[in-house]
Amino acid sequence: MTSDHPPVHVFGGTSDARLICQQLDAAGERYSLSVASDAGRQLAGDIGGEILVGRMDAAAMTDFLVARQVRWVIDASHPYASLLTDNVITACEQAQVPMTRYQRPSEIDALQHPLLHKVDSLTAACAVALSLGPRVLLTTGSKQLADYQRGLTGKTLLVRVLPTADVLNQCEALGLGVDNIIALRGPFSAEFNHALYVFCQPDVVITKESGAQGGYQEKVAPCLALNIPCIVVRRPDAVVLGPNGQQVTSLAEFSQHLTHWQQQRGQ
Incomplete structure (x- = not known):
């Protein structure tokens, strides 16, 4: 049939x-x-x-x-x-x-730099970030925000997330306020990210290995140009x-x- x-x-x-x-x-x-x-x-x-x-x-x-x-x-x-x-x-x-x-x-091997830390897990990313400055910018999406919050106790989290009601409600439930949330839909140009980093003044940025479609190099290169440590969580196997x-x-x-x-x- x-x-x-x-x-x-x-x-x-x-x-x-x-x-x-x-x-x-x-x-x-x-x-x-x-x-x-x-x-x-x-x-x-x-x-x-x-x-x-x-x-x-x-x-x-x-x-x-x-x-x-x-x-x-x-x-x-x-x-x-x-x-x-x-x-x-x-x-x-x-x-x-x-x-x-x-x-x-993947574009994980496209950039190499002493300030670029490539790790295999969220736990490893938090371990590196804990040894760095107090302001952490997360560009990893909203799904694991609670896990990052638990792993980065004592840090000030800045989160770049999608501007949808569900995501913003999730951020609010985690205690993240207007000073913590950057609600924008990417990907963005390197120039945009550079300006955002200058404005936010993060001590470290955590991101994912998102490939060209996700603007990986455009996220990472401005970090390195501004001497901001960048932690990249590799993809799962x-x-x-x-x-x-x-x-x-x-x-x-x-x-x-x-x-x-x-x-x-x-x-």
Whole structure:
């Protein structure tokens, strides 16, 4: 029985996912997109596919893929959303659906400097920051703010987060006030970040290995130019894809996979 639902499903909530959805639109492909929050829905912009808001565990994903007779899954979630990717892999294996993981290229080795500290975890980032000055600027998003707050006791936290009601309420619940919150949507130019650092006067900046799409070098280079220590939390180890999984690292490579998939379906 043929499903009325789109044959392609994207897991996203990132700028990468939006670009992939735009490629699907340009190719005339029917698809749907899952995002975890309203911020992800807003980031998707005016894409043509159906947008579904809400989190799913592996079991719920499996049921979803089977019920909607999804034929191809694209995981374009954030490089640090390892639990989500693990759930997608499990669900695709259970539902026997081919999966493509879009992994944005890393730029972690693009910059080297004595003030640039590359660490493997939030705990390690806090350990380095505790040995530095009192004002810590976090550009790591809102998900782990409570963990950073616990790990940086005694420090003044400045947090750059998305300007959404949910995120601001989360900051308020943690006791962060107007002097602590910088609510802006990135990525930003190096010039913008330079001006922000001059204005905020942080003693250290903590960020993530976000790649070119996340403005990694534009965040880090101004820190180093201003002699501000910068701590970068590396990405989690790459996930192991199942037998039906494949990885792409560029939009051009994804376009080739899309063309091949459509040819296989006789389009």
